[in-house]
Amino acid sequence: MASSENEDKKIKSEEKVSKEKNTGKVEEKKKATIKKVEEKKAVPIKKVEEKKKVKIFRTPIPKKKKGKKSKKNQPQPDEANLRVKLPYRPKGEIFAVAETFQGGSRLQLICEDGERRMGRIPGKLRRRMWVRENDLLIVVPWSFQDSKADVKFRYTPTQTSNLKRSGKIPEILDIY
Numbered sequence: 100m101a102s103s104e105n106e107d108k109k110i111k112s113e114e115k116v117s118k119e120k121n122t123g124k125v126e127e128k129k130k131a132t133i134k135k136v137e138e139k140k141a142v143p144i145k146k147v148e149e150k151k152k153v154k155i156f157r158t159p160i161p162k163k164k165k166g167k168k169s170k171k172n173q174p175q176p177d178e179a180n181l182r183v184k185l186p187y188r189p190k191g192e193i194f195a196v197a198e199t200f201q202g203g204s205r206l207q208l209i210c211e212d213g214e215r216r217m218g219r220i221p222g223k224l225r226r227r228m229w230v231r232e233n234d235l236l237i238v239v240p241w242s243f244q245d246s247k248a249d250v251k252f253r254y255t256p257t258q259t260s261n262l263k264r265s266g267k268i269p270e271i272l273d274i275y
Contacts (some may be wrong), residue, residue: 115223120262122124139244153161159166159267170205174207182262183254183258183261183262184252185237185267186237190236191239191240191242192238192251193211193212193237193238193239193240194210194211194235194236194237194268194269194272195208195209195210195211195216195218195235195237195238195248195272196208196209196233196234196235196272196274197214197230197231197232197233197234198232200232201217204219204220204225205217205218205220206218206220206230206250208236208238208248208270209271210238210240211269211271211272213271214245214246216238216245216246216247216248217246217247217248218236218238218241218247218248218249219247219248219249219250220249220250221249224250227251229253230250230253230265233258233274234253235253235254235258235262235272236250236251236253236254237250237252237254238250238251239251
């Protein structure tokens with residue numbers, strides 16, 4: 100029996116040696132394949148790096164912000180905070196109120212100097228500026244024909260009420 104045990108031990112030791120040799124071969128094969136794969140991957144990585152260098156010189160596209168802005172921390176618009184365009188007196192701009200429409204982007208105006216003028220909405224503002232009766236406007240009287248004027252700006256109803264509260268609108272136009 101002792102001889103059979105010795106033979107079993109020899110067989111087991113031989114199996115271990117052969118397994119170690121096999122595992123060594125397997126490990127060598129794995130290393131070889133890893134090297135081949137790395138060599139194959141090395142070429143595209145260099146190309147990608149070259150492309151990245153090219154992209155560095157291009158202007159980056161700004162990312163869109165996600166989510167909504169919080170309205171809790173924003174200040175409420177009051178009279179001091181609200182900014183509205185006012186007539187620029189050196190250029191001759193004055194307040195006016197749209198009285199009636201004549202058609203063809205022309206309207207009858209009551210100006211702050213007490214005169215009635217024929218108002219004209221210029222071509223570049225024709226589609227953008229929708230004027231209704233009793234709207235507050237900024238107009239510029241013509242220098243060569245005082246009975247006519249060009250419309251420069253239209254106030255919204257809230258802007259008009261804020262100007263009225265602050266006392267910017269003359270009394271002659273005080274229909275609000």
